[in-house]
Amino acid sequence: DAKTTQPNSMESNEEEPVHLPCNHSTISGTDYIHWYRQLPSQGPEYVIHGLTSNVNNRMASLAIAEDRKSSTLILHRATLRDAAVYYCILFTNDMRFGAGTRLTVKP
Amino acid sequence: GAVVSQHPSRVICKSGTSVKIECRSLDFQATTMFWYRQFPKQSLMLMATSNEGSKATYEQGVEKDKFLINHASLTLSTLTVTSAHPEDSSFYICSAKPGHPNEKLFFGSGTQLSVL
Numbered sequence: 001d002a003k004t005t006q007p008n009s010m011e012s013n014e015e016e017p018v019h020l021p022c023n024h025s026t027i028s029g030t031d032y033i034h035w036y037r038q039l040p041s042q043g044p045e046y047v048i049h050g051l052t053s054n055v056n057n058r059m060a061s062l063a064i065a066e067d068r069k070s071s072t073l074i075l076h077r078a079t080l081r082d083a084a085v086y087y088c089i090l091f092t093n094d095m096r097f098g099a100g101t102r103l104t105v106k107p
Numbered sequence: 108g109a110v111v112s113q114h115p116s117r118v119i120c121k122s123g124t125s126v127k128i129e130c131r132s133l134d135f136q137a138t139t140m141f142w143y144r145q146f147p148k149q150s151l152m153l154m155a156t157s158n159e160g161s162k163a164t165y166e167q168g169v170e171k172d173k174f175l176i177n178h179a180s181l182t183l184s185t186l187t188v189t190s191a192h193p194e195d196s197s198f199y200i201c202s203a204k205p206g207h208p209n210e211k212l213f214f215g216s217g218t219q220l221s222v223l
Contacts, residue, residue: 032209043113043200043214044151051209087150095141095204095212097151 003027004088009102012078020073020101022088027068032091035062035073037084038100044087047073078105110134111203113215120191121223128186128218130201136181137203137213142174145198145217157184191222 005023012018024033032051036044048055048062050071055062061074075082087100110133120126130140138159143151155176157163163176173195175187188195201215 034212036212036214038151041198041217041219043111043202043217045214046211049209049211085150091212094153094156095202096153097143099150 003090003092003096004098006086006088006098006101008099009104011104011106012075014080014105014107015077018075018078018082018103018105020075020086020088020103021070022072023070024088024090025069027090033062033064033068033071034089034091035060035086036089037082037086039084047086049091078103080105080107111137111201111213111215113201113218115218116216117219117221119221119223122192123190126188126191126220128188128199128201128220130184130186130203130215132182132203132213135203135205137184138181138206139204140178140184141202141204141212142176142184142186143200143202145200151200154186188220191220193222196220196222 032049034049035047037047038044048060050062050064063072083105085100085102087097112131114129140157142154145151153166154169155163155165157176157178159178159181165171178184198217198219200217203213
């Protein structure tokens with residue numbers, strides 16, 4: 001079973017920030033938190049990852065709770081091209097995906 | 108950046124035939140590769156974990172004699188769907204795991220298999 005839970009879907013308006021939550025209450029001390037996104041008929045693509053500290057890259061920011069049992073992917077200004085299914089997974093020996101969050105971006 | 112190449116991107120075959128899907132890591136060595144299948148509007152379902160030079164570990168409910176996985180080198184893993192049937196029609200995706208969890212997972216572009 002997947003070790004993460006996410007809302008099934010979220011909506012955002014274009015050029016507004018989006019906060020995508022993920023719960024991973026069974027995370028262990030060495031598990032990295034990874035985020036990927038998938039467009040229709042494509043393989044997933046990397047978004048961001050982190051261990052304990054918040055992380056920023058050109059695509060997004062990752063905010064990790066102090067107890068590491070949850071994290072939030074932040075898209076600072078959503079565009080139509082950000083519409084995708086976003087997956088939060090723990091980087092362990094087995095890489096099982098949860099259901100992910102389908103993000104819809106409205107113009 | 109590192110790339111995983113997956114071929115073919117689309118294949119149509121007759122029922123009863125076998126289909127081979129290749130997954131190559133182009134500029135890094137992947138000791139571990141994963142194979143997933145995905146039905147429309149659903150998440151990726153892990154089928155098996157493939158370690159170079161050893162037998163693949165299959166998830167519960169995945170028939171190892173039907174979905175043959177070979178990981179003979181550090182840059183190539185193959186998935187062969189044997190005696191394919193229409194219910195095997197799906198989107199198959201491979202991924203390559205780097206050596207350290209502080210590195211990202213790389214995915215192939217997927218293979219859409221349609222069995223007639």
